[in-house]
Amino acid sequence: RSGEGKNEALYLNTIATGARLESALQQALIAAIDHLPIAKMMHYQITVPSGAIEEVQFARPVHRIIALHGSKTLAIHALGIDASKQTEGHRFLSSGMMTIRDAQQYESQLESAKVIASFGKRRAYIESELQKAAKGLRVLMPDALLDEVTALVEYPAIYSCEFDPEFLEVPQECLILTMQTNQKYFALTNQDGKLSNHFLIVSNIQTDQPESIISGNERVIRPRLADARFFYLQDQKRTLESRIPDLAKVIYHNQLGNQLQRSERVRALANEIASSLNQTGSQLKLQEIDRAAQLAKADLLTDMVGEFPELQGVMGRYYALANHEAPDVAAACYEHYLPRYAGDSLPQTLVGTVLAIADKLETIIGIWGVGLAPTGDKDPYALRRHALGICRLLLEKNLPLNLMQLIGLAKQQFSNLALKVEIDEEVIYQFILDRLKAYLKDQVIEGGAFSSAEIDAVLSAHPDRINDLIARLLAIRAFNQLPQANSLASANKRISNILKKVEGKPNTDINPSLLSIAAEQNLYAALTQLQPRLDQQLQAQQFFNLLQDLVTLSEPIDQFFADVMVMDENIGLRNNRLVLLQRLHQQMNLVADIGKLA
Structure with missing residues (x-):
């Protein structure tokens, strides 16, 4: 017994039996392996020291495991292998097998054998060397690409390559995506963002004579870029307008119809939103809204988007301009997907903004109506992201639109469908408003971030408009x-x-x-x-x-x-x-x- 009054408590003194380090590490290693997010396992067999055959499942065959406490090898077994002190350095730049003398020397011994063991150190080195090799140009190095390349090399070296300037007639987004996705190359642009025909590669071999490495990579990229140019030229043989009827052949969702039907819902909703905005003083050209909504999804049927789905909207803008559509109509073909993620840019045109709101509202109502509302951490159709996008568009674009009315208009577009779930407009309203809480907490304006109490006070008043x-x-x-x-x-x-x-x-x-x-x-x-x-x-x-x-x-x-x-x-x-x-x-x-x- 300890303490007095409210602080009085009972406690028990006991001695917990200590665990052996090897036993604890064995369990921890197996647990860590089991929790690795490996989508596809390789199944293979390995002969263990006793001569028996062990079945193993892992991403790729593992050759060695090192487990040291100081200089002592720990008796740990995993993936059919007993831990030891033996490993090897770089496949081409080191002399082969080596013995790690002590856990403290693991990193330094590997580095002397041309292997940078630390992922963070390797990544920082690659990033620094890319900047040096760019020689004044800007390096496009998205985090995902930098992480992937870092994981592919042990002792990185950066080399500068180039491709035929004739390929620059292809939209640069296509070329950049080809280089990044297919070849893991780093594209270069000038300070204005215009693509250069030079690019950087990360090799696993450091050499004073990199000519064969450079020429090999330049040879590999050419057919990739040629394919992109072919898709681009083929796509331009048909207008976006001529592709619209074919959207009826593309299923959007088995309970929500095809992409043509979806486009018509978005089109009708966008026209309603535009009319509402014009009543508040905007001067939207309704024919441009209508035209943009018709064309917005047509690029889904192009060869380029079929090869690179990430270019949806991007190619729609290029092809719309090539078809002599109005600039704002062409821009809206791309902008209606914005914002795609937290912190993404917003549409620059009002046509694109209206279409983006309509597209996101249609998605939320439709997917909600077929019973696929977000639950817990599951949100396969990214409805939370769409909801935040709507909030940002209304707020940051200062659009005086009534959110409840928008939800009601979106719901009306599904009146001819027997939805699995009855749409409760108040529930959708609260769902969208909930996305605002975290967003508003991140806004630092005139005196710091807003408190939770301040945000709750404003949102609890059930505001019709959120632009203010x-x-x-x-x-x-x-x-x-x-x-x-x-x-x-x-x-x-x-x-x-x-x-x-x-x-x-x-x-x-x-x-x-x-x-x-x-x-x-x-x-x-x-x-x-x-x-x-x-x-x-x-x-x-x-x-x-x-x-x-x-x-x-x-x-x-x-x-x-x-x-x-x-x-x-x-x-x-x-x-x-x-x-x-x-x-x-x-x-x-x-x-x-x-x-x-x-």
Whole structure:
């Protein structure tokens, strides 16, 4: 027994039997191997020292395992192999087998045998040498490619190669993807982003005479680039418009129809969104929206996108320009996929922005409707990413669109389909809004990141439009500095708790004749006088001014709760007071649910 009062506790003294290092490491090694994310296993047999045949499954045959504690070899067995001190250096640059004398010397001994054991050290070296070899050009080195190349070499060397400049007539995205995906090469561009015909390779052989390595890689890349040019030229023999009917042959989802049907849904929704925007002062050309929606998916049927699916949209833009489509229509063929991931760029054109919103909303409603809503960490159709994309588009592009109305319009596009799951617009709204929380926490504006309480307050107010969320958050931050803020927030929280306990909602108008106590009469008068001003400030997005004016209600509210029994035995009085509180609650929550700040 230890401690006193609340700190009193019972405890037990015991001695745990120590475990042998070899036993613990054996178990840890097997567990680590079992948890490796290897998609396809190789099945092979190995003869163990006893002469028996052992069945092994692994990515590739393992030849040696080293397990040392200091200079002692640990008795560990895995993948049909007993651990030892024996290994070998670089296949071509070292003298063969070697003995690791001590665990502390493992890395240095391997490096003397032309093997850089540390992945991080190898990666940093490659990155540094690529920059040096670029000689003023920019190296395109996405993390995934850098990681893969690092894993492919033991003692890297960088060599500069080139291809025939005639291939530069092909869109550079095609050439870059060919080099990166097929050959693991690093493309080079000038400072303006224009592709150079020079590129860099990472070899596993360091030599003073790399001519054969360079010429071999230049020879290998030529047919790859020739294929890309062939696809590009073949695709241009048909217009994007001529490919539209063939979208009917491409299944989108067996319960949602083909890509042509999907395109028509996106098209109809995009036209609705464009009309809504034009009512707010935008000057979108509806014919461009309609045309872009028709053409947006047509490049899925081209040879280039068939070979490189990553180029969907990219090729649509090139082919649309080649077909003399309007620049914004061509841009939208690419931009409607944006943003593709967190931090990705947004569309530059309003046509592309509208089409991107329509495409993402159609995806969310459709996939949700067939019962494939995200669950836990499973989100095979990336609906969370699409939802965040919608939020970013509305917020960062400052589009005054009603999110609930957008969801309703998207739902209407599926009215002729018998969806497996009934679409609850409120559920979809909350799903999209939930994506905003993490996004808003990352925004550092005028005084630092927003707090969870500030974000919850704004989102709990169920905002119709989200383009003004940052302005609301800044207003809430400033309001929270006022001396009356905590009192008003606490009052709003109290009102919310009272209204939650009421069965049903009082929906009649306030009857002034039933306001029998001076405190409730004063609150009603103050609220009635202030309400038109609050509405004007809300329309003008003068959020902080609105919150400041709410402060004038602090004294009437405090007096109301001091003098008035809300839940009076008289049903008429009780209902009238609840209606008064409901109206007050609505006005206090115009900018945010300030009760969340209490």
